[in-house]
Amino acid sequence: MFTGIIEDIGIVTDLKAEFDNLHITVRSKITSELKIDQSIAHNGVCLTVVSIENDTYTVTAIKETLDKTSLSHLEVGNHVNLERAMKLGDRLDGHIVQGHVDQTATCISIKEENGSWVFTFKYDSSLNNITIEKGSITVNGTSLTVVNSKRDTFSVAIIPYTFEHTNFNTFKEGTVVNLEFDVLGKYVAKLVELNS
Structure with a gap:
């Protein structure tokens, strides 16, 4: 679950297609606070961190996600809105957001x-x-x-x-x-x- 309050603007540093999947690497000032298997919303799309290296991390979007979102339009250098999942007990400053793009x-x-x-x-x-x-x-x-x-x-x-x-x-x-x-x-x- 998310709130729709953007934490950082990440920069896409690499895009790698593998079969129908797209591995997206992002540079962000919050990378050092991330861990593998954590959910992060990228332009509103909930994706899982699969690797972390220095100030970049990588997530993978599957065909279903690419077909229904704008992630297939990403290019290296694009800016993406980032938000980590909300913590229980925090204020809900935006509204209830699932990270599931319609x-x-x-x-x-x-x-x-x-x-x-x-x-x-x-x-x-x-x-x-x-x-x-x-x-x-x-x-x-x-x-x-x-x-x-x-x-x-x-x-x-x-x-x-x-x-x-x-x-x-x-x-x-x-x-x-x-x-x-x-x-x-x-x-x-x-x-x-x-x-x-």
Whole structure:
């Protein structure tokens, strides 16, 4: 479980394909605090640390993960949002995040608004995921509040701190991101579907 509060921005230093898997090596200032078999969210995708060397560590994404997330778009030098799993007893500053990406979305608009930014994303609504005004959404692992919720688009307002401390500052129109919809909303949507 995660909170959607990003701890560090890692830098992808190596990508190695092995059969259908992708080994992703990341340099991060939190590497020295990691251990093998630990879960870390990478742009919102929960992956397991499989090796550690100096200031880098490696995780492996399987085909299922690559097919359903934006990790297949990674290139050496890309920045990734990182968050370690939450500890029991800590404050839940974001919202409950599982690290299980529901689908991807594409950034279709970025507007600078006098000290903040509004990012708008488009996603495939046929997968029955929904957003609601003032509801929670996770974009590349970052816990955010939805504004301008529509059937297949939504926006989020980004404050300067979030812009500077996540990989939102690398987004352009066309950037593909990972979405994890609010778990409570997913259960409600499923119940409505079952009772229709």
